[in-house]
Amino acid sequence: MSIKVLYFASLKEVFGHGEERLKTDGLNTVGKVWRQVSKGHDISQQVLFSVNQEYAEASSLVKDGDEVAFFPPVTGG
Amino acid sequence: MSIKVLYFASLKEVFGHGEERLKTDGLNTVGKVWRQVSKGHDISQQVLFSVNQEYAEASSLVKDGDEVAFFPPVTGG
Amino acid sequence: MIKITGNAFDPWKELATFQCEMNRDGEFGACANFIGTMRDINEGDSVNGMFLEHYPGMTEKHLAKIVDEAKAKWDVLETLVIHRVGKLLPHDPIVLVAVWSAHRKDAFEASRFIMEDLKSKAPFWKKESIGATEKQAGKTRWVAKNTGGY
Amino acid sequence: MIKITGNAFDPWKELATFQCEMNRDGEFGACANFIGTMRDINEGDSVNGMFLEHYPGMTEKHLAKIVDEAKAKWDVLETLVIHRVGKLLPHDPIVLVAVWSAHRKDAFEASRFIMEDLKSKAPFWKKESIGATEKQAGKTRWVAKNTGGY
Numbered sequence: 128m129s130i131k132v133l134y135f136a137s138l139k140e141v142f143g144h145g146e147e148r149l150k151t152d153g154l155n156t157v158g159k160v161w162r163q164v165s166k167g168h169d170i171s172q173q174v175l176f177s178v179n180q181e182y183a184e185a186s187s188l189v190k191d192g193d194e195v196a197f198f199p200p201v202t203g204g
Numbered sequence: 205m206s207i208k209v210l211y212f213a214s215l216k217e218v219f220g221h222g223e224e225r226l227k228t229d230g231l232n233t234v235g236k237v238w239r240q241v242s243k244g245h246d247i248s249q250q251v252l253f254s255v256n257q258e259y260a261e262a263s264s265l266v267k268d269g270d271e272v273a274f275f276p277p278v279t280g281g
Numbered sequence: 282m283i284k285i286t287g288n289a290f291d292p293w294k295e296l297a298t299f300q301c302e303m304n305r306d307g308e309f310g311a312c313a314n315f316i317g318t319m320r321d322i323n324e325g326d327s328v329n330g331m332f333l334e335h336y337p338g339m340t341e342k343h344l345a346k347i348v349d350e351a352k353a354k355w356d357v358l359e360t361l362v363i364h365r366v367g368k369l370l371p372h373d374p375i376v377l378v379a380v381w382s383a384h385r386k387d388a389f390e391a392s393r394f395i396m397e398d399l400k401s402k403a404p405f406w407k408k409e410s411i412g413a414t415e416k417q418a419g420k421t422r423w424v425a426k427n428t429g430g431y
Numbered sequence: 432m433i434k435i436t437g438n439a440f441d442p443w444k445e446l447a448t449f450q451c452e453m454n455r456d457g458e459f460g461a462c463a464n465f466i467g468t469m470r471d472i473n474e475g476d477s478v479n480g481m482f483l484e485h486y487p488g489m490t491e492k493h494l495a496k497i498v499d500e501a502k503a504k505w506d507v508l509e510t511l512v513i514h515r516v517g518k519l520l521p522h523d524p525i526v527l528v529a530v531w532s533a534h535r536k537d538a539f540e541a542s543r544f545i546m547e548d549l550k551s552k553a554p555f556w557k558k559e560s561i562g563a564t565e566k567q568a569g570k571t572r573w574v575a576k577n578t579g580g581y
Binding site: 210276278281 | 317333336338342364376400401402403405406407408423425427
Binding site: 291293294296297306307308309310311312313314315316317318319320321322371372383384385386388389393396400428429430431 | 447461472522534535536546
């Protein structure tokens, strides 16, 4: 299966792009997806997760076609 | 000695006027002034006191030339 | 600034003008404000008008004291308080309280504090004219007491 | 109404227009609103500009959820939320949250609730351009975290 992965703000800069498609065989939780994509990147800050535009936990399940996003703490308003 | 006495809102209507001068011989507290002026009037509501435009208690002292006011609970804003 | 006015006022114009004239652009990050407006119904009755009485002298002094208390409690840059008196019609703004500060906590808390103190202690009194139109009834009543806001 | 906009907005004009068009004169007795504005200093440094990123789709959904929660908790008649995105200059309004209700307690509490939830959870990110002028430095930094507002 395949998912859409988005990065925002400082994470977008770390990854060098804001969006990618990812083959997710064996990556059935957000935490597993994060461990896969963050490998080799030096990320010291807190990272928040969302699945299909709703906040998610590391243990949240990911299924085919999902939109998963990773971003730093929000600073709007 | 003599003081200025003011009435506001519903109390002004009860007394029929908003202002009077009062001889205050023997009336050295706000509570005594109130008992004097309210005699014969049927006042069922709560009454607030001020002396020289600051909130006062029944026991607050009154001196010559003071401005004493009586009014119902405030309802502004 | 504290204004007691017998004339109808436009809260948004007052805010725009005051914020421009206070000339603190770049300093304030937060403005919290409250506008109280006359409704056309109260305690289940239609209201067609209102008379707002105040205690000239004491009202201004008391409002100044509330604002000073707020400035002592919170980091406040500027405040604007406007209160209408005299004859009002439904939909008329009655009161405006605005607070500018660097950060939002101060503006939120100071504006609410000023508003609650104003409602519970500033010497203003409302007399309502009951009925859907002024001609219909001619009945008036003093509002007995403000409800608590916290 | 919820608006995410890439253009500068005048909060007082937005409030005046929305209040007029929502057409609930006589019903609302209270409007509490908050405006967050860009300052020209942050953490001791001069700031000459800002870029506001968001998550198109999730941002709108999250703001709608906050507003629904506020409407479930308090008696709210209308709400207006506007948030700026893209390139901002100092003094530019960033956010506007306004709540109309019959009585003041609901407007005060709902507006603050929406604002605090927005600050702590709505997906927006600020990148500051440091230095008194844009040419001077060219240094930028992501704002690390919003401060709490309660």
